[in-house]
Amino acid sequence: MIVTGKGGVGKTTVAVALGLRAASEGKRTIVCEVAAQENASRMFAHTEVGFHEVEMEENLWSISIDPDESMREYVLLQLKVRAMRDMLFRSRIFNYLAAATPGLKELVTIGKIWELAQLDRKVKSGRKYDLVIVDAPATGHGVGFLQTPRTFASIARVGPIHSQAQTLDRFITDHEHTGTAIVALPEEMPVNESVSLERDLREEVGVAVDRVYLNGLYPERFKKEEAEKLSALAENENGAARAAARAALSEHGRARSQRQQLSRLKKGVSAPVKTLPFLFEPELDVEAARKLAGKLG
Ligand SMILES: Nc1ncnc2c1ncn2[C@@H]1O[C@H](COP(=O)(O)OP(=O)(O)O)[C@@H](O)[C@H]1O
Ligand SMILES: [Mg+2]
DSSP: OEEEOSTTSSHHHHHHHHHHHHHHTTOOEEEEEETTOSOGGGGTTOOOOOSSOEEEETTEEEEEEOHHHHHHHHHHHHOOOHHHHHHHHHOHHHHHHHHHSTTHHHHHHHHHHHHHHOSSOSSTTOOOOSEEEEEOOOTTHHHHHHHHHHHHHHHSOSHHHHHHHHHHHHHHTOTTTOEEEEEEOSSHHHHHHHHHHHHIIIIIIOOEEEEEEEEEEOOOOOOHHHHHHHHHHHHHOOHHHHHHHHHHHHHHHHHHHHHHHHHHHHHHOSSOEEEEEOOOOSSOOHHHHHHHHTTOO
16 A cells, blocks of 8 residues: 655655554554655654564554665575675676666665565565555655656566566556555645646556545534634634634634635545544654544545
């Protein structure tokens, strides 16, 4: 399951919440963060997660997929002859090539995600997972990221790169086993972007879009008559009462405009939309994510 969306919309939070939910239902789950972004592990009071599978809770693991490490692991798995591997790693040409080939880092990252999802793991110590959740790079980049295998498959027309890239592309576009969730915010631009992201994911990448999460929805605290009373207070009172009424009205206005964005989003996308509440907490930790986990649907 690939969690996509623009930066800052709550992808990491939702990826962790999904992980907690699946784990609590007994699925052996791993949450993968890619390309050294803001990481899921910060939400757990846990040590740094590196390029290895770390257990966070019962049934829940986490890994940070570093492209250089993925490349190394890939080469090690490919080349059975030790002397040849050593030669390759020492060779500057190999390092230059790896750094200069656009998309190669993304390709090996997706290769690692594929490897994690195999029941017959290539990595000897690897566990079998029921669910692999990917905290994808931000939109735009995210679509390009998922298209990398197809690009490589079309550039390399024959040979192992071609067939492996094709395997990865089939893996991503396999609607039976692979899906995406888009995370959006209840504001005009983020809603527009999510609508076009869904179209790009479906039409350009060919991946299934299973759910759109509208994250950070404010509660509707006041009825119409109550809001009118607040307006009167804000006009006629002074001091603290006036300030409080204004603050309440401002939040009320925001909650209402968010509802408009919610209905725009529902009209604009074909996947089911699910809302997640804004959590009024100074910092979201794993307990906060657990609250969201209960509301994922
Ligand atoms: N439902 C929510 N309520 C309140 N704060 C949230 C919520 N979801 C995310 N946040 C906060 O918003 C910020 C961005 O979330 P994050 O999951 O890191 O987004 P992304 O991974 O898309 O960049 C973080 O500080 C996070 O704690
Ligand atoms: Mg993130």
